[in-house]
Amino acid sequence: MSVVGDTDRSGGLLSPRTVARVAALVLTGSYLFVLYDVADVVGSSRELLAVVAASFVVATLAARLVGPRLAAAFGLVAFVAGNLYYLSSVPEGIAFVLSMGELAGDTLALLTGLSVLQMVAVDVWVLAFAPAPVFLSWYLVLRGYYAPGAAVGGLALSVLVLTGDASILATVVGVVALFTTVGFGELSARGASLGRGDAVVLACSLMIVATLGFSAVPGGAAEPILPESSPSSLEADTVEADGELQVSGSVDLSPEVRFTVESEEPAYWRTDAYDRYTGDGWVQTGDASEYDGQLEAPEGESESVEQRVRIETEARTMPAVWQPTEVSGVDGLSVSAEGGLSPAEPLAANDTYAVTSERLDVEPETLNDSGTDYPDGLEERYTQIPDSTPDRVVEYTDDLTQETETPYETATVVESHLREEWDYSLDVPPPEDDITDQFLFEMDEAYCTYFATAMVTMLRSQEIPARFVVGYSEGERVDEDQWVVRGSNAHAWVEVYFPETGWVEFEPTPPSDREQVHDSFVEEAREDADTEMQIDTDESGGEEWTPETDAETNETDETEIDPGEGDGEQVEDVLTPDAGNGQVDRYQEGEVDIGQLGDPVDLPDEDEDDDPTVTPELLGLGLAVVAGLAAGAHRSGAIGRTRHAIGIRWQRRSATPEGTVERAYTRLEAVLAREYRPRRDGESVRSYLETLSLVGLDDRATRVGALYERARYGDGVDEEEAAEAVSLVDAMVGERTPVLGRFR
């Protein structure tokens, strides 16, 4: 191989060159890992692997055959060609290229945290993006240009970091690998030994600790990797997720009132929907469009529903009954690709708007007969599931729906299966690889996000277009046509597409269980007089308005709840202040951990949360700290110095008084050497101390010197004199080293 900038020709197994190359591979791996995750979600992971493998092969060959200029040109051409290919695949792609302003805006959006998963044709983009950096960086590293090679890899990684797709772990690994490549590459180029790499190890370790330990970057994926104590809220995880929805395990609920609705009939107040399932969350692709005064109505039979919404706390989303056709009262309205409404400026309290929606009113038979003749592109977009979705999820669904014949039957079977077989709980284990898989095979209870995700995934595995919808459930009915909706009403459900009808809502979450859990603590929160949060409007808080009944209702009674099931008793328990568990105190914090409300015996997870869990990240952090300390100690010689400093300060016991005196003197000499000067080779102890006494050394040193002389050259000393020497030296050392850490 024609190695150009590399003088390390030993090429041993553990030479700096090997380390640099391995680090370069790790760096490449770090961004390929991120790209693979993306490709996996959109189903192009095999193609990506093929493209990457080809890039490596070409780079290896090119490193042997082609000069750097030609290789750089080749890499550039590959990059440009890849991007052109991508743009041509985007609808109206070429026109898009021509409008450079939009391109710039789009790029800016991507680089400020918009996930690449939100790109519609991200499957193509991944394949277009990957080859150039892989080829160039590996080529350069093989040619011995470590720094440029690492820079190319770092550039690729930083793009993914800026889009927020690279996880903390991938970023840290990538950056550390980058510096290791450069550092050891430099060592290799200078022909240095591996042991000189301690500075590189030290620097990398500091980087890891700094990034993992303290995160200063707000938002995006930049959250400290250390275990978090407070759970997220369900509302933040659904309604407030902006284009990207992450499932975060246990959640809290906020009892605060968000808005009130005047409507002819109760409905789910939808805010938005998501089309792309990533395995651990949801992403909305496509661009929002401006509201132009009229929205499309569903194809199927529908009835109009008029709503007036009054905002109670600042809102960025506009809940509406599906499917809205007309909105008034808000300027600068935009409509997301999935039909969610959002204002240009956040809505303030008491802002109102009116929505006219067309609510589907189709017979099951109609849906059953609607067939599978989906519009172009819709099926592909809404039946996407990650390549890595475990087979057992598909098999499970196959088994469950083997008797069904139409998509509608499948949807209803899946819906009722989920409602019947799983219980509702906000307290769940943290999410693992695939949420659907975890939900189906490892969990007995979960909350709406899990139910809805599972249902969408299961339907998609049967090639039925479905999407994940977020919004609010009806809320508390305070009058015949009025509902009060709180943060605790945040909800997620499912919409399934039927040809010639449109998107039809499905509810896989067991409703009665859910409402019981949600409503019960709103009552709890009301009892806490100190809360500063708005829990009730003027209308709510009294007896709930119930149609067609004069019967007295108790505080927790709901129309959907069957009082005969005995659930009320449990709620009664919870409402009693003496019930313990400290709920009352918890309300003062404004958010309620629902998990505390039920029977403690049913909540084993609660205890697990208190256990310090050793995650791989923590372990890596620990290893990095250890490696850094070791390298730092190696670098600075601190081990020897520490031992030296400790030796000065604390004297080990010696077998003989002579040995004791000699050690005491050695300690003394060590501090004197620091304060004045070291004793010269041919200088006797006596003349050394005499010289120093001329410049201020006191008689105690002379005394110790005399004892040392006698111990070493004379007839010895007794225990008492040895103790005297030690105490004299202790005193002098103590005066001279007020702080132990005073290393020179």
Add this chain to the structure above:
Amino acid sequence: MTDSNPTQSSSARRSQEPLVAPTPEPLSFSEASALADRVVENVERVIVGQREAIEDVLIALLGRGHVLIEDVPGVGKTMLARSIARSIDCSFRRVQFTPDLLPSDITGANVFNQRTREFEFQPGPVFANVVLGDEINRAPPKAQSALLEAMEETQVTVDGTTHPLPRPFTVIATQNAVEPSRTYELPIAELDRFMKKIHLGYPEEAAEIEVLDRVVGRHPIEGLEPVAEAEEIRRARESVAAVTVKEPIRTYATRLAAHTREHATLGVSPRGTLALLRAAQGRALLSGREYVTPDDVQREARTVMDHRIVTEEGDDGSLVGRALETVPIP
């Protein structure tokens, strides 16, 4: 030692007691130390401003060694030797080395006694406790070697008969540093037999005035009283030999000698190392210490080692100085 036939000394003070006794009892350390101090102080009453030299000579005396004083004439070499001899109440003889000096002029000779019709040994000037060999480099090597043999063996052999010398026996030889053309330079092997070679140097101005003050009129040496018996000196020698020399000191002396051997044509011999340790023992005694410290060794190193070294450029004493600076003290 073969002294079954103790011989009577024919020194100025004829003594009935045997000159060579079996190994005497050592003085206690404090007695020996006090004795040395007394002698030094006593000699100082005559010799002004030469305490170093007095101590050097006394150390040689107590360490069973001899001293070579190299200096210009008239700085008190002879007076120093006489003062010490007088202070310790022992016999003193002086031999003026001249080009025509014969060995028998030093050792003595068998002389035919007319009355007894027998040859009788007539002891030479070497039969004294303190012998001053003045201007030793003026005599031819044969005469020199007679003295040097006596120094080494502490005995004299004349016509096949060995005559032991009195104890203590110390030679203080002087060597004229001027007029090198008309001298017989001592061979290095013979220089090795002197424990120390010292320089007196001219006295400082104040000291010289003091000397003149004292000497004008009655010379103070006339009134100098002995402060020690010869026997006490012999016992003090045993005390010096008993001064502790621990292992690090022996190592140090050996390393110093080794250093000179590595850096010179001829370095310090093992005899020189031994002499160094003995001198250091004497120095320790004079310092009132029962053990030798590295400082004692360092202090004696120049006077003991300088004259034993031959360097190509001619040694100016800097080699020992460098050895003292560079050899680490164990």
